[in-house]
Amino acid sequence: MKLIVTLFVSALFFIGCSSDKPAQNVEAKLVVGKTLKELHLNDQHKKPQTIPSDTKFVVFSFSKPVGHMCNAFLEEHPADYLPKHHVVYVADVSPAPSIIKNMFILPDLEKLPFPILLINDDLLSDSYHKDIDREKIVVVELDNLTITAVRYLKTKEELDSLFK
Numbered sequence: 001m002k003l004i005v006t007l008f009v010s011a012l013f014f015i016g017c018s019s020d021k022p023a024q025n026v027e028a029k030l031v032v033g034k035t036l037k038e039l040h041l042n043d044q045h046k047k048p049q050t051i052p053s054d055t056k057f058v059v060f061s062f063s064k065p066v067g068h069m070c071n072a073f074l075e076e077h078p079a080d081y082l083p084k085h086h087v088v089y090v091a092d093v094s095p096a097p098s099i100i101k102n103m104f105i106l107p108d109l110e111k112l113p114f115p116i117l118l119i120n121d122d123l124l125s126d127s128y129h130k131d132i133d134r135e136k137i138v139v140v141e142l143d144n145l146t147i148t149a150v151r152y153l154k155t156k157e158e159l160d161s162l163f164k
Contacts, residue, residue, distance in 0.1 A: 026123065028130040030060070030140055030150055037145045041090065041117040044109035049117050055142050056086040059159070062125075062134035067091050070137060071112065073156035079113040085163045090117045094125040 036051045036058065043049050051058065061067040070089060074081065082089060093105055101120070109116055119125050132138055136152040137159055153159055
């Protein structure tokens, strides 16, 4: 009986922690003409970061498969690949339940040699993925931190060709 109660409570916890509801009443942030000057996030080591003014591209991953694809791409390159190419990588980890984030996701991300900025807030996440195809790699082109283009990529090969 104790096992059944534990499983039931666990199921309720996970159902209550995940949300696929559409973003409502938030302003879309990844729009041509908007700026990323006010984007302040912690990296995977919990250090506060901002987008450097010389950044040319920001790569966003809003889903687990896209995050794994981006991580695999970056693991194939030297640790300084992103700064060398004036690229910032942002991963949205907010949809994951807190217990999963703290036990598995964040410790795994801390082991990676390249910098990752993390969106870990549902409201912030909603504004950055509003009207965005979350199943693709989202690449935002910048000029002085102002968005000049938003691209959607399907493969890490497309990502590689963009930075060459």
